[in-house]
Amino acid sequence: MPAAHTSSHASLTDHYDAPAHAGSAPLLVRLESAFRAAGCDPARLSLDEVAGIDQLHLGGRRASRHLAALGRLASGERVLDVGCGTGGASRLLADEFGCEVVGVDITAAFVEVAEWLSAMTGLDRQTRFLCADAARMPLPDGGFDAVWCQHALMNMPDVSTVLGEWRRLLVPGGRVLLHEVVAGDNPEPLALPVPWASRPAESHLQARAELEARLAEAGFVLEALEDVTEGALAWRQKHSRREASEPPVGPGLPGPGLIFGERFVEMGRNLRDNLAAGKVRILAGCWRQA
Known part of the structure; x- marks a missing residue:
C-alpha cells in the first residue's frame, strides 16, 4: 500500500476507533458488555436493539429507506455497501x-462488529463483510447490481479511483445509490471534530x-438527485438536544458515544452547526452506469 494510503488508513482507524486506541477494550467487547448492562442477550439481538450503533449517518434508518426507494432496490439484487461501518444499512x-x-470498510473494528451483529440478528446468510480500501477492493468484475454508499466518500482522498472501482464492480447498467455530505x-472552515473527521x-x-x-x-448518468439538508438538520438538532440532556437513570442501549467516546456530543453539535451555517449539505441520489 502506498505511503499516502497507509497514512490515511491509520488516521481513519484512529478516528473511528479512538477509545480502543486510547487504551479501552476493543469495540466488540465494549458493545457486548453494554448490551448485557442494558438487559439484552448479546448472543441474540433484534434490529431495534442495535439501531443506536447500526447506521452512523444522518437520518438513521429512515434515510437508508429513502435512498433504497429512490434507487428502486428489489429483492434478490446484489448490493455492495461501500464504507459500511457497523453494517446497519447492509442488514436493513x-x-x-x-x-x-x-x-x-477500511476500519477493521467496524468489520468485526458488522459480522457479529449480522450473526446475532440472524442476517449473516444475506450479508458478509470485508475489510478493504474502497480504492482497491479484492472483488471480481461485474458482481453487483448496485453500489450503495452513505457518508463515506468524504473520507476518501482518491475519489476518481474509487468511482473507477465502482464501475468495474457493477454489471452493465448497474446503479450507484449515494447519500453524501458535500461542501x-x-x-468558512468546518467546526471540528465532526463524526467523519477530527482534523482538516x-x-x-x-x-x-x-x-x-x-x-x-x-x-454514470444521473437519474435522481435530492438535497435533503433540511431534514438532516432537523434530525441532527433533535439528537443534539437528546445528547445534551441529563443521562437516563440506569444503563440504556448502546449508541454512537460508545464508538466515538465522550467527544461524540461535541461532534454532533459541530455537525449541527456546520449544517445550519451552510458549510455542508446533504445529498441523496441515484446514478446508472452508461
Whole structure:
C-alpha cells in the first residue's frame, strides 16, 4: 500500500476507533458488555436493539429507506455497501428489501462488529463483510447490481479511483445509490471534530458540482438527485438536544458515544452547526452506469 494510503488508513482507524486506541477494550467487547448492562442477550439481538450503533449517518434508518426507494432496490439484487461501518444499512437492505449485500470498510473494528451483529440478528446468510480500501477492493468484475454508499466518500482522498472501482464492480447498467455530505456555499472552515473527521486533513468534502462532474466522468448518468439538508438538520438538532440532556437513570442501549467516546456530543453539535451555517449539505441520489 502506498505511503499516502497507509497514512490515511491509520488516521481513519484512529478516528473511528479512538477509545480502543486510547487504551479501552476493543469495540466488540465494549458493545457486548453494554448490551448485557442494558438487559439484552448479546448472543441474540433484534434490529431495534442495535439501531443506536447500526447506521452512523444522518437520518438513521429512515434515510437508508429513502435512498433504497429512490434507487428502486428489489429483492434478490446484489448490493455492495461501500464504507459500511457497523453494517446497519447492509442488514436493513437484506431484511427489508431482500438484497444480498457485501459490506466493505477500511476500519477493521467496524468489520468485526458488522459480522457479529449480522450473526446475532440472524442476517449473516444475506450479508458478509470485508475489510478493504474502497480504492482497491479484492472483488471480481461485474458482481453487483448496485453500489450503495452513505457518508463515506468524504473520507476518501482518491475519489476518481474509487468511482473507477465502482464501475468495474457493477454489471452493465448497474446503479450507484449515494447519500453524501458535500461542501456548502459557506467557505468558512468546518467546526471540528465532526463524526467523519477530527482534523482538516481527514475530511475530503466535494462541492455538489464537483461530485456530479466526477460521477459523469466515471460513466454514470444521473437519474435522481435530492438535497435533503433540511431534514438532516432537523434530525441532527433533535439528537443534539437528546445528547445534551441529563443521562437516563440506569444503563440504556448502546449508541454512537460508545464508538466515538465522550467527544461524540461535541461532534454532533459541530455537525449541527456546520449544517445550519451552510458549510455542508446533504445529498441523496441515484446514478446508472452508461
